[in-house]
Structure formats: C-alpha cells, structure tokens
Amino acid sequence: MNTRRWVIIGSGLAIMVVLTVVALVVDEHWVEVASWLAGVGGFVVAAVTLAVSFRPASPAGATRSVRVRGSNSGIISLGDGTTNTQGPAR
Numbered sequence: 312m313n314t315r316r317w318v319i320i321g322s323g324l325a326i327m328v329v330l331t332v333v334a335l336v337v338d339e340h341w342v343e344v345a346s347w348l349a350g351v352g353g354f355v356v357a358a359v360t361l362a363v364s365f366r367p368a369s370p371a372g373a374t375r376s377v378r379v380r381g382s383n384s385g386i387i388s389l390g391d392g393t394t395n396t397q398g399p400a401r
Contacts, residue, residue: 330349334342 326349330345333345337345
C-alpha cells in the first residue's frame with residue numbers, strides 16, 4: 312500500500328478512536344451532534360476525493376503517434392496505460 316492510503320486509513324482510525332472516547336465521556340446530545348458532524352465530514356471527504364481523482368477522458372478525435380527510430384519490431388509502449396502496439400513482424 313502506498314503512503315497516501317495509509318494516511319487515509321490512519322486518519323479514519325484516529326477519528327474513530329476520538330469519537331469513541333467522546334461517546335463514553337460526553338452527554339448523549341453531543342454524541343448525536345458529533346455523529347451528524349462525522350456523517351457530513353465523511354460526505355465532504357468522499358466528494359473531495361472524487362473531485363481530486365477525476366481525470367477527463369481524451370477527446371474522441373484525438374490520436375496518439377509515436378516516432379520510432381531504428382527497428383520497431385517489438386512492442387511500443389507509451390508508458391501511460393494506453394494500448395500497446397505490436398510492431399511489424401520481421
């Protein structure tokens with residue numbers, strides 16, 4: 312797992328521990344308020360995560376081209392997750 316994922320998991324666990332301690336110490340009314348705040352906060356985090364991770368698709372008419380010098384008898388990979396192209400067999 313990468314560092315970013317561990318930060319998210321650690322933050323979630325820390326929030327869970329804090330809310331559990333608050334639930335044990337504080338009055339019922341404030342636990343309900345904290346529950347609402349956690350729900351709204353979770354929604355905000357989910358919305359921000361979706362907005363940040365969104366990548367627009369390439370335009371429909373866009374084409375990719377690669378200039379290869381020498382032999383292109385192997386597989387040409389652009390390295391960005393797009394389709395690889397098999398060069399002509401020799």
